[in-house]
Amino acid sequence: MSKFLSFGFWNAIARIILRNRVLILALIVGFTVFLGFQWQNMKFSYTEANLLPNDDEINIEYNKFLEKFGEEGSMIVMAVNDSTLFTPEKFIAWNNLANTLEAFEEIEYTLSLGDLQRLQKFEDPARFEMVPLVSIPSPDTLQVQEYRKEIFNRLPFYEGLVYSKKSNTIQTAVYLDKEIVNTEARKDFIVNDLIPLIEEFETVHDINVYTSGMPYIRTLNSQNIIDEIALFIGAALLVTSLIFFFFFRSIRATVISMITVIIGVMWAFGILGLLHFEITVLTAIIPPLIIVIGIPNCIFLINKYQQEIQKHGNQAKSLQRVITKIGNATLMTNLTTALGFATFILTDSNLLSEFGIVASLNIVAIFILSLLIIPIIYSYMSPPREKHLKHLNKRWIEGFVAWMERMVRHRRITIYITSLILLVVSIIGIYTIRISGSLLEDMPQKAAFFKDVIFFEEEFDGVMPLEILIDTKRENGAMKLSNLKRMEELEHLITEQEELSAPLSVVRLVKYAKQAYYNGNPKYFQLPSTQEQNFILPYTRNLSSGENILETYVDSTGQYARMTTFMQDIGTEEMEEIEEELWPKIYKIFPEERYNVTMTGRALIFQKGTNYLVKNLVISLGLAIFLIALFMAWMFRSLRMIFVSLVPNILPLLVTAGLMGYLGVPIKPSTILVFSIAFGISVDDTIHFLAKYRQELKANNWKIKRSVYAALRETGVSMFYTSIVLFFGFSVFMISSFGGTVALGGLVSATLLFAMLSNLLLLPSLLLSLEKNIANKQTLKEPAVNILSEPEEDEDFEEDEKDEFQK
Structure with a gap:
């Protein structure tokens, strides 16, 4: 050497x-030209960097979750905090915006005011049916106000999904096709289609639209x-x-x-x-x-x-x-x-x-390159003149x-x-x-999308999904009343954490079914009793809004249940404190010998x-x-x-x-x-x-x-x-x-x-x-x-x- x-x-x-x-x-x-042709192979990352090894247990658990329920970060949310939205013109325009987006092949479905359905009980024969909440294509002022009252006062099922009671904010959830969430097609749709449509809506109707969701933020x-x-x-x-x-x-x-x-x-x-x-x-x-x-x-x-x-x-x-x-x-x-x-x-x-x-x-x-280019180029040039060498004798350096x-x-x-x-x-x-x-800490905090993130944190308690996967270890175990009550208890625990939002799970679907049975009375938005479960639980399978929502929170075998909460932009230490407080209580609700409960999600990873x-x-x-x-x-x-x-x-x-x-x-x-x-x-x-x-x-x-x-x-x-x-x-x-x-x-x-x-x-x-x-x-x-x-x-x-x- x-x-x-x-x-x-x-x-x-x-x-x-x-x-x-x-x-x-x-x-x-020649080599520069060769490497220049390699530029076409450059690709940009369309997801958060996974810092863990592929064989890490946390990554393995996350992949299991994806196998059961698919990509968890596929939702984009658009929100409006403006009382004038509930005027006929703007109400119809807001619904039309969602309909326009749903027509794109990159979108699986949307959940907006115009998409909302309520579970209604019918007699002769006795049955439940999903009926549109907005039943008139062009409602007048009185009808729009009636819709508003019903959404905020009689439909707790949609709280956190479509509205926030904190300041009467309304949001539309746009679910991307899970196949494109981590591809360039996601970027093309958001940059070329979604953002121009939102900007046009803001300009025409003089309403500020807040946009967020992990696909949007990542793009x-x-x-x-x-x-x-x-x-x-x-x-x-x-x-x-x-x-x-x-x-x-x-x-x-x-x-x-x-x-x-x-x-x-x-x-x-x-x-x-x-x-x-x-x-x-x-x-x-x-x-x-x-x-x-x-x-x-x-x-x-x-x-x-x-x-x-x-x-x-x-x-x-x-x-x-x-x-x-x-x-x-x-x-x-x-x-x-x-x-x-x-x-x-x-x-x-x-x-x-x-x-x-x-x-x-x-x-x-x-x-x-330095060793080759500099001597070779200088060899073709005349030697430096005296003025080029003056810097060698600078007094301030001396x-x-x-x-x-x-x-x-x-x-x-x-x-x-x-x-x-x-x-x-x-x-x-x-x-x-x-x-x-x-x-989110390293993201550009002066950017408009980051300010929207702060808005959603204040209104909906966060935008970063934290997933909890519950393995009941029994087929159809997720729909048993005893397990639903355990999930409800876990929901209460999570809601008590200021940094986490109220969870979304199958429990909410079942509560809505009971409310519908009692003619939509919101005080019955609760789990059914043992006597009520036999004729209420089957109707949850019909609860849909463009897609079967039950499949969103329970896998096809009924063994696994998913609970989604949204976390604020908290650091590692804060999250560790939350986990340290939650896990002993989780194991008490779901004993380890009978259940397998895991936390996952990109933010946690x-x-x-x-x-x-x-x-x-x-x-x-x-x-x-x-x-x-x-x-x-x-x-x-x-x-x-x-x-x-x-x-x-x-x-x-x-x-x-x-x-x-x-x-x-x-x-x-x-x-x-x-x-x-x-x-x-x-x-x-x-x-x-x-x-x-x-x-x-x-x-x-x-x-x-x-x-x-x-x-x-x-x-x-x-x-x-x-x-x-x-x-x-x-x-x-x-x-x-x-x-x-x-x-x-x-x-x-x-x-x-x-x-x-x-x-x-x-x-x-x-x-x-x-x-x-x-x-x-x-x-x-x-x-x-x-x-x-x-x-x-x-x-x-x-x-x-x-x-x-x-x-």
Whole structure:
């Protein structure tokens, strides 16, 4: 391996690159075109990310539920809180809107005012029949008001389904075809048909319509993700190019760098298509991430090229040294960054595993592109002029480096005390961090659909379905009166929870049947007695509204009953408290030896998955730290160097974690990524500094202080440049409308800023303070990888390449 990464190897690589420029450019263009064709295979996620492994018990239970009752999140709801709805014109228009929607092939059925039926008892012969509530196609004002009274005062069966008594809100339930709920057809219908129809209704009738439901929320949320990809890429290119130009004051250097990262972005999309991975809220950040990570590669390569030109003016020699010296260093830093992302592959979560695969592959790809494109393009151009090299002697940069040197030389105790204070304060903050499994927390809270979510939470106690599956272990057991009474008791328990809505189940159907038997008197909306059950229960099978509602809540065998409640946007901790309170009472109502009761639903799976994810990511981060520690030990042939290299990189992670606690930013799938991303990137600075320090030790006859200060001056500028680019590059994510992406961008930016200061102040201070035990000749043996070694002889190469460039 060390021979593989030796100067001789990189010298050969330089020869291959510079002598086969046309062929390499042709291969890059060809591969870019190939990956461009893979874009057609890209697909967007149309459901929430399942963070749990497929073989997890909770996933298995959910799949069992789907087998019995199908997709649970197929309902879209439209609500109106306007008294003028109960005027003939608007009443008819509202019903017509539902009828128009029901005519679409994507809709199974609708449940609106015009669809409502009441169960009515008839004599001669004695029977129950379902009759339309709205029996007149064009009712007048008096009839509309009569309908209104009957709905709110005599039909408790429809409470929570069609109306809310809190403020007399009316809603229409639109049930999508379950076959299209998780497909692109759902998006096409909602975006192209549903939303225009609702907007037209609002405009014509001057009524505000609130729209929600999981299919609707997921569609608009996915659309926001798609829209923000272009926004992120454009913003990342703009910010990084402006900063790059500010540092280098060279249009052509900026353009070359932009070309490199744009090709990297094209490859990122192509790899997503090639692997047939879905674009999720995580994989969507990979293209702009490649820009942010790729620009530092360009900075190191171009900065070294210009330094060499300034030193001796020989273009061939400069390009050769860029590849041999910076190529080795950037390979090491890119590998450590890729390693930080690759640890996600080891988690059992498909979401994280796919993110880790694509991110690590693209980080290696952007390194290869940078190493090939920049030297080749510069080889066809004239050497930089004096004005392009002025930035190498900027006084303000020299002032910053001089300040760091003074701090390390004279203020090491201050650095240690400050670090210790930060550590203690951060640990205190860490204890205040909470874990959030909220499905809606990361969604754009300024979006109209999110405001509608809040409305439905207030009116109907939530929009996210929580399913309870009751296995009676006996055929037709769900319709036995004793089990119906147990379900009713469970309903009362659930209703007592403020975060959960009143449940919908077969109990409501049976209560409605008894009410109908007593001529629709709402005081009889209750379960029948033992004497009444024989002639009331059979009529529940006829209770329908376009579809057999009984089949919605009881499976075909009658053994399984379904109870649906809607939960508010609560976090993991709140849900765990609710479960802790409910389960003992549930087992008391439904003894475990006679019944099997499970809770499921996408919202619950997301919350359980968040806990699972946090545990796995902690393990993943620990593994990344362990692997990079081994990598550092191997690279510098010193186990003691693990301590020196890890402390300056772990401290910023702890500071960021403490900051999350103080700012109230919870641990969730988006923010937990901060630590692995930041650690993988920040350790690059450590590698650059220690590699240069090792080189200076050898050049200065193992005089430690002189070597530390020389390494600080040499690497400080590049580390400052790259850290500033990374800081502002990741800050781009803060323009997102997604709370999680905003937190990710802000926290990674802050962490990398802390990491830069830590590597430029704490790391050299540790080397000076521990020189007798760690930073000495005995400890720092000949490294396995001579990252920044100077070539002993490259004159032959240089002469050969002069002719090539002249041709």
